[in-house]
Amino acid sequence: MSDIETGVIYCDDNLWRLSQLPAESIDLAYLDPPFFSNRTYEVIWGDEAERRSFEDRWAGGIEVYVDWMRERLIEIYRVMKATASLYLHCDPSASHYLRVALDGIFGRAAFKSEIIWKRSSAHSDTRQGRRQHGRIHDVILFYSKGSTWTWNPVYQAYDPEYVRHFYRHIEAGSGRRYTLSDITAPGGGDPAKRNPHYSFMGIDRYWRYSRESMDKLVADGRIIQSRPGAVPRQKRYLDEMPGVALQDLWTDIPPVSAQGQERVGYPTQKPVALLRRVLESSTNRGDVVLDAFCGCGTTLVAAESLGRGWVGIDISPTAVQLMQQRLEKMGVTVKVVGLPDTDESLRALKPFEFQNWVIHQMNGAHNPRKTGDGGVDGYSWYLHEPIQVKQLDKVGREIVDTFETAVERSHKKKGYIVAFGFTKGAHDEVARVKRTRGLEIVLKPVAELLKEDRRRRSGILPPQMEPDARPTLWSDDDLPSVAPVRRRRVRQDERQGSRGRAVQAEPHPRVAALRDEYATRGTELRAGDADFSDEGVLDEGPDGPQRRATVQRD
Numbered sequence: 426m427s428d429i430e431t432g433v434i435y436c437d438d439n440l441w442r443l444s445q446l447p448a449e450s451i452d453l454a455y456l457d458p459p460f461f462s463n464r465t466y467e468v469i470w471g472d473e474a475e476r477r478s479f480e481d482r483w484a485g486g487i488e489v490y491v492d493w494m495r496e497r498l499i500e501i502y503r504v505m506k507a508t509a510s511l512y513l514h515c516d517p518s519a520s521h522y523l524r525v526a527l528d529g530i531f532g533r534a535a536f537k538s539e540i541i542w543k544r545s546s547a548h549s550d551t552r553q554g555r556r557q558h559g560r561i562h563d564v565i566l567f568y569s570k571g572s573t574w575t576w577n578p579v580y581q582a583y584d585p586e587y588v589r590h591f592y593r594h595i596e597a598g599s600g601r602r603y604t605l606s607d608i609t610a611p612g613g614g615d616p617a618k619r620n621p622h623y624s625f626m627g628i629d630r631y632w633r634y635s636r637e638s639m640d641k642l643v644a645d646g647r648i649i650q651s652r653p654g655a656v657p658r659q660k661r662y663l664d665e666m667p668g669v670a671l672q673d674l675w676t677d678i679p680p681v682s683a684q685g686q687e688r689v690g691y692p693t694q695k696p697v698a699l700l701r702r703v704l705e706s707s708t709n710r711g712d713v714v715l716d717a718f719c720g721c722g723t724t725l726v727a728a729e730s731l732g733r734g735w736v737g738i739d740i741s742p743t744a745v746q747l748m749q750q751r752l753e754k755m756g757v758t759v760k761v762v763g764l765p766d767t768d769e770s771l772r773a774l775k776p777f778e779f780q781n782w783v784i785h786q787m788n789g790a791h792n793p794r795k796t797g798d799g800g801v802d803g804y805s806w807y808l809h810e811p812i813q814v815k816q817l818d819k820v821g822r823e824i825v826d827t828f829e830t831a832v833e834r835s836h837k838k839k840g841y842i843v844a845f846g847f848t849k850g851a852h853d854e855v856a857r858v859k860r861t862r863g864l865e866i867v868l869k870p871v872a873e874l875l876k877e878d879r880r881r882r883s884g885i886l887p888p889q890m891e892p893d894a895r896p897t898l899w900s901d902d903d904l905p906s907v908a909p910v911r912r913r914r915v916r917q918d919e920r921q922g923s924r925g926r927a928v929q930a931e932p933h934p935r936v937a938a939l940r941d942e943y944a945t946r947g948t949e950l951r952a953g954d955a956d957f958s959d960e961g962v963l964d965e966g967p968d969g970p971q972r973r974a975t976v977q978r979d
């Protein structure tokens with residue numbers, strides 16, 4: 426068994442990173458990999474390039490997916506201690522394939538439970554043509570590595586109906602609910618049970634407890650005889666019961682809601698309560714928890730709050746930066762390894778990751794619009810000046826030209842273009858725009874951001890402030906499970922409920938924020954004026970129409 430450094434987030438492909446971790450060093454692994462069923466499930470920004478790259482990934486079908494997972498599961502098995510547990514979060518489209526793969530690696534006896542987590546409320550999409558049951562659950566496969574494993578019983582609150590029915594007595598004075606339970610011996614006079622037989626409160630019976638214990642219960646007021654000659658019963662208070670032992674059907678943990686306090690905007694974010702439950706049942710204080718697909722760091726947050734050590738791995742720099750901020754906000758010291766920190770590593774990033782890196786470095790907020798935004802990828806911190814990001818070596822005059830219009834349309838006097846380099850034509854164009862239109866376009870080389878990043882890391886510059894607006898990411902519910910999303914406008918008659926749907930078209934928060942911003946400047950935001958109308962957009966997916974966190978250009 427070897428020690429592993431905890432409090433670390435690695436930004437790497439987990440296959441490689443896992444191979445570097447010491448064998449038998451962790452007590453629990455929770456894995457929430459991208460699902461096979463939903464190729465766009467883990468899309469972060471929802472832009473086309475990103476979506477395509479994920480869709481390509483499982484092009485070879487379920488076998489490709491399972492092989493991809495198997496090699497990672499073999500590494501996970503290696504780093505697990507002999508008493509460690511694995512929780513693999515998946516969905517019904519792949520859970521049976523993954524279970525066979527796990528049986529092959531861990532052995533069939535290692536399988537402990539298949540947990541069904543009800544992850545959303547019932548869908549009613551018959552009108553959208555679905556001819557099967559609504560899909561509202563995920564599967565969590567629980568395996569142990571060895572024949573002994575950490576197990577702490579976890580209890581859930583009783584069902585209110587059960588309480589009303591079984592704990593129907595209420596004690597006068599204290600108001601405590603209780604039930605009356607049988608104290609005669611199970612098995613009666615069976616010699617094998619060796620139950621004591623004696624006369625108690627005038628009743629001859631085989632009893633559950635010895636006479637001394639019975640006398641103590643009487644002294645404590647725990648025995649009730651409803652009338653002379655009735656068999657006495659024991660008083661059991663509801664508030665002394667632990668609850669129902671946890672079963673493998675979890676319907677009491679809701680998903681992270683769109684307005685939920687814990688929501689950080691990561692599309693596949695799981696609720697902390699789910700992870701706390703996993704960790705509470707299968708780890709102890711001081712144990713080490715590993716999440717090799719840790720997304721926005723929910724497992725790490727749960728582990729930290731329960732006094733467990735943790736190690737996180739995620740391939741996405743966006744995810745890593747987000748979870749770093751999330752943990753640091755809790756006052757946790759985080760070590761991050763592997764974030765891109767050279768020109769070369771930044772060039773190698775996927776376009777959306779590069780864009781996210783730049784916006785993060787500039788403390789900006791992401792533009793929630795994916796298209797038709799005139800090239801605005803984000804807005805600077807506080808002043809909301811447009812930022813355009815180009816993963817190019819030579820940004821030329823034309824790009825500055827187009828961006829000039831975008832800056833004007835956002836009613837700002839300044840904007841930023843970030844790229845690896847700029848041509849002389851671009852610099853000349855910037856000078857012309859300044860001279861003729863009074864607009865300042867800053868050409869910011871990536872090298873400058875890298876320098877600032879290094880200074881920040883070495884403590885010369887203060888750390889990143891919290892972004893002033895959360896990036897508008899796509900939520901789980903926004904993402905279609907099968908069919909591609911078709912986008913259309915909310916029709917006036919639908920809003921009035923003519924198709925039996927009550928659809929509210931409230932202004933999108935971004936529009937509301939813009940409107941406020943305009944109001945403080947004494948002007949009014951008009952539809953078309955600032956690129957946004959305040960009309961919501963409905964997405965029609967298999968789960969019915971849903972409002973998406975975008976607004977539509979007029």
Ligand SMILES: C[S@@+](CC[C@H](N)C(=O)[O-])C[C@H]1O[C@@H](n2cnc3c(N)ncnc32)[C@H](O)[C@@H]1O
Nearest residue numbers: 438439457693694695718720721723739740741
């Ligand atoms: C379903 S999400 C996890 C969400 C997480 N449970 C949470 O609550 O935020 C899957 C994550 O796996 C990451 N991922 C995908 N392929 C990976 C790989 N090869 N190595 C490491 N992480 C990977 C994605 O970037 C994504 O953040």
